[in-house]
Amino acid sequence: MPRLSAKLHYQVSFILNGSVVAGEAEPRLLLTDFLRHVVGATGTHVGCEHGVCGACTVQINGRPARACLTLAVQVQGADIKTVEGLAPASDRLSVLQESFREHHALQCGFCTSGILMSLDSLFREKPDATEAEIRETLAGHLCRCTGYAPIMKAAMAAQKTLRTGVEGPANA
Amino acid sequence: MKPAAFDYVRAESAAEALEVLHAEGAGARVLAGGQSLLPMLNMRLARPAVLVDIMAVAEWRSVEDDGSHLRIGAAVRQMEIEQRADLARRQPLLAAVLPWIGHAQTRSRGTVCGSVAHADPSAELPLVLVALDGRVHLRSRRKARQMPASEFFTGMMATVRADDEIIEAVSLPAAKPGTGYAFREVARRHGDFAIIACAAVVDQNGARLAVGGVADRPMALDLPVPGSPELPDALNQFAWDLDARDDLHATARYRRELVRRIGREVIEEAQRCRA
Numbered sequence: 001m002p003r004l005s006a007k008l009h010y011q012v013s014f015i016l017n018g019s020v021v022a023g024e025a026e027p028r029l030l031l032t033d034f035l036r037h038v039v040g041a042t043g044t045h046v047g048c049e050h051g052v053c054g055a056c057t058v059q060i061n062g063r064p065a066r067a068c069l070t071l072a073v074q075v076q077g078a079d080i081k082t083v084e085g086l087a088p089a090s091d092r093l094s095v096l097q098e099s100f101r102e103h104h105a106l107q108c109g110f111c112t113s114g115i116l117m118s119l120d121s122l123f124r125e126k127p128d129a130t131e132a133e134i135r136e137t138l139a140g141h142l143c144r145c146t147g148y149a150p151i152m153k154a155a156m157a158a159q160k161t162l163r164t165g166v167e168g169p170a171n172a
Numbered sequence: 173m174k175p176a177a178f179d180y181v182r183a184e185s186a187a188e189a190l191e192v193l194h195a196e197g198a199g200a201r202v203l204a205g206g207q208s209l210l211p212m213l214n215m216r217l218a219r220p221a222v223l224v225d226i227m228a229v230a231e232w233r234s235v236e237d238d239g240s241h242l243r244i245g246a247a248v249r250q251m252e253i254e255q256r257a258d259l260a261r262r263q264p265l266l267a268a269v270l271p272w273i274g275h276a277q278t279r280s281r282g283t284v285c286g287s288v289a290h291a292d293p294s295a296e297l298p299l300v301l302v303a304l305d306g307r308v309h310l311r312s313r314r315k316a317r318q319m320p321a322s323e324f325f326t327g328m329m330a331t332v333r334a335d336d337e338i339i340e341a342v343s344l345p346a347a348k349p350g351t352g353y354a355f356r357e358v359a360r361r362h363g364d365f366a367i368i369a370c371a372a373v374v375d376q377n378g379a380r381l382a383v384g385g386v387a388d389r390p391m392a393l394d395l396p397v398p399g400s401p402e403l404p405d406a407l408n409q410f411a412w413d414l415d416a417r418d419d420l421h422a423t424a425r426y427r428r429e430l431v432r433r434i435g436r437e438v439i440e441e442a443q444r445c446r447a
Contacts, residue, residue, distance in 0.1 A: 003181045003192075005179055006179050006221075027179060028175040028177050028178055030210075049214050050210075051207060057277050064276060065281050066277060066278060066281075071203075071206070140277040
C-alpha cells in the first residue's frame with residue numbers, strides 16, 4: 001500500500017449502519033471526528049478522548065470499540081454501527097432504547113449512546129448474559145449523573161423482552 | 173486532544189513493515205490494536221513521523237499451539253485469544269488474566285503483543301509472560317532474536333526492543349500436568365490499572381510468584397512452596413526488594429502489605445489448583 005502523507009487528505013469509505021459512507025480524512029483523523037464532522041453522524045459522543053469514559057463506543061465489525069482510539073483510515077472497508085443504527089424506524093425505538101426511556105436510564109444522555117452500543121453487542125453475542133456480565137460490560141462506561149442502578153434495571157428489562165420476544169424480532 | 177500529524181502505512185507483508193521500521197528508525201511506531209498507542213498519540217506523549225499499521229499482515233495473524241507452547245502473533249487481538257474455547261485448559265493463567273485487561277470494549281481491538289511492547293508496569297500480559305517464563309520474539313530487517321520475558325522488560329515502559337524491531341510473536345508454555353496457576357488483582361474498579369497484580373505458578377519443585385504494579389516492571393521470584401516456614405520471610409523480603417513507591421492510588425507500605433498477603437494467597441490458590 002502506498003504511504004499516506006500526513007499533509008494530505010484521503011478518501012475513506014466504510015459501511016455505516018448498513019449504508020456506504022465516504023469522506024476525506026488526514027491519517028491522524030480519529031474515527032470519532034470522522035463520524036461527527038465529516039459524515040455528520042453526531043450520535044456518537046466524544047468524552048475523554050483516551051479510551052476511558054466509553055462515550056464514543058461504536059461497533060466495528062460487530063464488536064464494541066472506542067471510536068476515539070481508532071483512526072478513520074484504519075476502518076477503511078469495515079462494517080460500523082453507531083447509535084443511529086439502533087432504531088428500526090425513525091418513529092420507533094429499539095427494545096433497548098425503549099427500555100432506557102421506560103426506566104429513566106438516562107438523564108443528560110451523554111454516556112447513553114456508548115452504553116447502548118455495548119449492550120446491543122452483548123445481547124446479540126450472549127442473549128443469556130448474567131447480571132455480572134452486564135455489570136462488567138457497563139464497567140467500560142462512565143456515567144456521572146443518572147447512576148448505574150436505573151441503567152442496570154433498563155438493561156435487564158430489555159434483555160428479558162428480547163429473550164421472550166414479546167416485541168417481535170426487533171433489533172436490540 | 174488530537175494526535176499530531178503523521179504518515180500512515182498499512183503494511184501488507186512483514187517485509188514491508190520491517191522495511192519502514194528500518195528506514196525510519198525512532199520516527200516510526202508500530203500500530204496494532206492501538207489501545208495503548210492512540211491514547212499516547214491523542215495526549216501527544218508520542219509524536220511519531222509515521223505509523224506502520226500491521227493488522228493486515230497475514231503472517232502475524234496466527235496463534236500456533238505445538239502442544240508444549242502457544243505462540244501468539246503480533247496482530248492477534250486479546251479478544252481472539254479470550255474466545256478460544258480451549259484456552260482455560262491450554263493455559264489457565266492466560267485465561268484468568270484476560271478479563272482483567274481494560275474492558276471488553278478495548279480487548280476487541282488491543283493485541284497481546286502490543287500490550288507487551290507498551291510495557292506498562294501494571295499491565296497483565298507482561299506479568300503473565302514473566303510468571304510463565306515466556307519468550308519475546310523480535311524481528312528486524314537485519315535479524316531475528318528472542319529472549320525470556322524477564323530480560324525483555326528493562327523499566328517503566330522500557331524494553332530492549334531496538335527502534336527497527338517489532339515483536340513478531342510472544343510464546344508461552346502450555347499448562348503442564350501437576351502444575352497449578354492462580355491470578356489476583358487489586359484495583360479501584362474493574363478495568364482500572366492494577367494497584368497490584370499477582371500471578372503464581374506452583375509445581376512439585378516450588379512456587380514462582382510474579383508481581384505487577386509495584387516495581388517499574390513485572391518481577392518474579394522463585395519461592396518455597398506453601399506451608400514452608402520460610403515462605404513468610406521470603407515474601408517479606410520480596411515485598412521490600414520491589415522498591416514500591418507512593419503514588420495517587422496507594423502508598424508504598426500498602427503495596428508491600430499487598431505483596432505479602434495477596435502473594436501468599438495466590439500461591440496457596442495455585443497449590444490447591446494442582447490437585
